[in-house]
Each structure stands twice: as structure tokens, then as C-alpha cells.
Amino acid sequence: MVANRNSIIRLSRYKNALNRLQSLGFVKVFSDNLADAVGCTASQVRKDFSLFGISGNKKGGYQIDNLLEKLQYILGKDKIQKVIIVGAGNIASALMKYKGFEKEGIRLTAAFDIDPSKFKKNNEIPILPLEELKTVVKENQIRIAIIAVPDVAAQQVADLLFEAGIKGILNFAPTRIKSPDDCVVNYVNLEHELENLIYFVNVLDKTKVK
Amino acid sequence: MVANRNSIIRLSRYKNALNRLQSLGFVKVFSDNLADAVGCTASQVRKDFSLFGISGNKKGGYQIDNLLEKLQYILGKDKIQKVIIVGAGNIASALMKYKGFEKEGIRLTAAFDIDPSKFKKNNEIPILPLEELKTVVKENQIRIAIIAVPDVAAQQVADLLFEAGIKGILNFAPTRIKSPDDCVVNYVNLEHELENLIYFVNVLDKTKVK
DNA sequence: TTTTTTTTGCGATTTTTTTCACAAAAAATA
DNA sequence: TATTTTTTGTGAAAAAAATCGCAAAAAAAA
Ligand SMILES: NC(=O)c1ccc[n+]([C@@H]2O[C@H](COP(=O)([O-])OP(=O)(O)OC[C@H]3O[C@@H](n4cnc5c(N)ncnc54)[C@H](O)[C@@H]3O)[C@@H](O)[C@H]2O)c1
Ligand SMILES: NC(=O)c1ccc[n+]([C@@H]2O[C@H](COP(=O)([O-])OP(=O)(O)OC[C@H]3O[C@@H](n4cnc5c(N)ncnc54)[C@H](O)[C@@H]3O)[C@@H](O)[C@H]2O)c1
Numbered sequence A, B: 001m002v003a004n005r006n007s008i009i010r011l012s013r014y015k016n017a018l019n020r021l022q023s024l025g026f027v028k029v030f031s032d033n034l035a036d037a038v039g040c041t042a043s044q045v046r047k048d049f050s051l052f053g054i055s056g057n058k059k060g061g062y063q064i065d066n067l068l069e070k071l072q073y074i075l076g077k078d079k080i081q082k083v084i085i086v087g088a089g090n091i092a093s094a095l096m097k098y099k100g101f102e103k104e105g106i107r108l109t110a111a112f113d114i115d116p117s118k119f120k121k122n123n124e125i126p127i128l129p130l131e132e133l134k135t136v137v138k139e140n141q142i143r144i145a146i147i148a149v150p151d152v153a154a155q156q157v158a159d160l161l162f163e164a165g166i167k168g169i170l171n172f173a174p175t176r177i178k179s180p181d182d183c184v185v186n187y188v189n190l191e192h193e194l195e196n197l198i199y200f201v202n203v204l205d206k207t208k209v210k
Numbered sequence C: 001t002t003t004t005t006t007t008t009g010c011g012a013t014t015t016t017t018t019t020c021a022c023a024a025a026a027a028a029t030a
Numbered sequence D: 001t002a003t004t005t006t007t008t009g010t011g012a013a014a015a016a017a018a019t020c021g022c023a024a025a026a027a028a029a030a
Helices: A005-023 A031-038 A042-051 A064-074 A090-097 A130-140 A151-164 A190-209 B005-023 B031-038 B042-051 B064-074 B090-097 B130-140 B151-164 B190-209
Strands: A081-086 A106-113 A127-129 A144-147 A168-171 A184-187 B081-086 B106-113 B127-129 B144-147 B168-171 B184-187
Touching (some): A031 A042, A081 A130, A106 A130, A168 B190, A184 B190, A190 B005, A190 B144, B005 B042, B031 B042, B081 B090, B127 B130, B130 B151, B151 B168
Parallel strands (some): A081 A106, A081 A144, A106 A127, B081 B144, B106 B127, B168 B184
């Protein structure tokens, strides 16, 4: 397949930029506007579109509404995506309070924890005992989960999720997850993001001296 | 330079794996152990080390303590890295409560907000008025900042940070930041991470049918 | 109507990244 | 001591990703 992680991330970025342009009243866009907006080259934009079979109009650029529709379809935004969270701690509570997911068609359906003091059955996003996870996943046909438990619990939680039928995990715990072949695990490791930043700040600092 | 974002992220992963192995009592490690631990190939591990001038012992693998030291030096972990946060909202409060950063030599020094109701001068990590940002950055020679403000405020906050002398930003807001040449901006976009996951779950789902 | 200008689409080329493959070193074994 | 085994280190090869370059289409101008 043509798609790799970076190309899909770029599609998400194009989508964001298009939403912004649309809300500013723009109707069409050229590849170099998009390139500007997301920080890549115009030929990268066109190549990405070409690989996904998206075409525009010579000299006319791309119709924003049409382009958005296609990107949204590719990114699975034609339907609401239900997501659960395991581990109702600090990260989870930031995510649950965030209003931006719903706007993007991502619905946090429920959170789960082992600690009974965290349970809140009547919240808008209920926090439920781990024991109910399987039922909720099955009844709602949920395929995506977020892991926000301490690192030591991450693998066992992942195993439970796979058993329940989850196919994709976004893992905040700094632990590599062993997963079945038909499942995907993506990682958000904030320490590593900061280390990365520190490295490149140091590099720039050193090259400046020369 | 040899380094790109992915290779540095891999170094962070090796470091994590090594810490774990060390705490389990291991003293040496082979490239294929590390490959296993982080999910890449053994030759990738050796090539990465080779590019950073790290060498081991033929037939003897790598000395964990020695290797860790070198990785930590490359990743700037030989000194404590002070970091500030702008926007003391949901994300920021999750980050401030997290104990893992200090263990990794990353010290959240202060947070800043424009909303006076958020100020907490006496917290362990104080939440201060934006006006004090410049002074704190200068006095502590801070180079790294995290942006956790609403998207509309992100660019103006970034400009303020650059003016104060910040060289690297980790941006949680879903907005591209225009930055000077000698500064780095990395992005954490959780919507995009979830979209990515959804895309690849859909792809796997479709290929399975065939 | 003809010419010029602009912008796409995509094959070709270049660059970057990953994997391969094997000599060399060193330990283990015979 | 000689042979076998194991593992590194790194050029060479392959694969993947990004960029280039230009024909073709279409709008705008002449
Ligand atoms: N908070 C941050 O800013 C931050 C930053 C980087 C990484 N992380 C990582 O994200 C993860 C979550 O961090 P946090 O700060 O939200 O942690 P937290 O301690 O606030 O929350 C963890 C929650 O998981 C629950 N839990 C523990 N074991 C469980 C299990 N087996 N099943 C279900 N629930 C379980 C706990 O009861 C708790 O409510 C951790 O792995 C952490 O390393 C967090
Ligand atoms: N919370 C999440 O889970 C989540 C998920 C994805 C993305 N994000 C993004 O992260 C950012 C922060 O999200 P949040 O949920 O923490 O938001 P929040 O609304 O809880 O907090 C934002 C804080 O920024 C402060 N602020 C506003 N303008 C400011 C300015 N100019 N200078 C300084 N402070 C200012 C506000 O007073 C508030 O305290 C947003 O851009 C959001 O889109 C958050």
C-alpha cells in the first residue's frame, strides 16, 4: 500500500488547514497554499493526493469542500468513531474534559479503572469497573482504545483489550506493547518528545557557534 | 548530520529498554535483545549506534551502564533540563501531576496563564502570570517550553516564548507555529494520532477480508 | 482566435532510510 | 593450540520517501 504513517499524518494536517481556510470563507485552494499551511512542499501535497487518487483542476486548484470530503472519508471521519480509555487518572481526565474530540467525530464513550474510588457511572463519559469493559466494547462495537494506566499495567490491559475485540490502541504508557498481527498500537511518549526537542535544540545551539 | 527525528526517538527507546534491563539486574545486552525490546531490527540498532560513534564488543555485546551513559549524554540527560508550560489548563495539570518527568531529568519549573484565577504562586510548580514569563526564563536560562493554550492563542504565545529566549517548543495546540530558524517546534496532536490509528485499523480490517 | 500564464498530475530522479551480508574480533570449545 | 561459534561494525544494496521537472489542461489575456 502507498500509505505510511507520515503520509496519513499529513492528510490529517491538510484536513485541519482546509477546515480553517473554509471557516475563513475560502472555496478553493492551491497545492502551495496547503504546503505553506502545513509546512511541506507543494509537490509533496500533490503527490500525496495523487497517491490517494484525489485530483484537482489544472489552473483551478482544489475545491475545498470536495477535498475535505475525500480526506474525511479516507481518515474514517464519515462515521463517528467511538473510543474508550483505560485508566481514569491524570491523562484520562484531561482527555475526557477536552471538547475538541467530539468536533472531530471522535467520541470518548467510557473510561475504565480498577480503583473503585474512581468509578462514576453517571458522568457524561462514565468511569466504569474494568469488568464491564468487554461488554461495553462488544455492545458498542468499539475498535479503538487509549491506554492511560501506569507502565507496569499496560501489557495486561492491552491483552484484555485485544481479547475484548479492540483493534487499535493509543498507548500513553512508556512501555512497548506486544500485539496480535491484526492490531495496531501507536505510542505517545511525552518524555521522548521532550528528549527529542532537547536534542535538536542542543544541535542547533552547537551549529550556531561554528 | 546523521540524526533525524526517528533515529533520536529510537535512542530514547533504547535508553528506556536499557533502564528496564538494568533494573532487572542485567549487565550486558546484545543488539538483538534491544531490537526485541523496542521493536526494530538488530542491524538497525547497530547502525544507529555506529552513526553515533557508539561501539560494543565483538561477541560480548554492549555494557549496559556504559551504553546508557553514552545515550544519556547524547540525549542531553547529563544535566537537568528545565521546562516551562504556558496555559495551565487540563493538559498542563496532567503534566504537572506526573512524577515521571523528574525521574528522567526533566524539571517542570513553572506554568504561566493569563487567567488570574489560575495563579498559584506557592505550588511546587508555581502557576504565574504571563508577565513574569520572560524573567523566569532568563533567570533560569530555560530553553524548552510546552504550549498548552487554546489554538487561537498558540502563535502569539510562541512569539512571546521566542522573544524570551526559548529555543524549543512542544506544542499541544492543533496549530502550526511559525518559528525563527534557530528554534525547533515539535507537535503532539492527539486527534491526528487517533485518526492515524483509525486509518490503519480500517486498512487492516479491509485486507483481512481478501 | 491565438498566445500566455498558471497549476495540476505523475513519471523520473534524487535523497534518505533500512536492510543485507560478511569480514573481523573475541570468546568458547575441542 | 586450533577450531568453532557468536556477535559487532560497516560498506554495499535495496527499499522507501521526497523532490524535480515538465507535458497537459484550462483559464486569462491579447
Ligand atoms: N500524566 C502525564 O502527564 C503523563 C506524561 C507522560 C506519560 N504518562 C503515562 O501515562 C500513563 C497514565 O498517566 P497518569 O498520570 O494519568 O497516571 P495516573 O496514576 O494518574 O492514572 C492511572 C490510572 O490507572 C488506574 N489503573 C492502574 N492499574 C490499572 C489496571 N490494571 N486497569 C485499569 N486501570 C488501572 C489507576 O487506578 C489510575 O486511576 C502512565 O503510564 C504514565 O507513565 C503520563
Ligand atoms: N485536553 C486534551 O485532552 C487535549 C487534547 C488534544 C489537544 N489539546 C490541545 O491542547 C491545548 C490545551 O488544551 P486544554 O484542554 O489543556 O485547554 P484548557 O482550556 O483546559 O486550558 C487552556 C489554558 O490556557 C490559558 N490561556 C488561554 N490563552 C492564553 C494565553 N494567551 N496565554 C496564556 N494562557 C492562556 C487558559 O486560561 C487555560 O487555563 C489546546 O490547544 C487543545 O486544543 C488538548
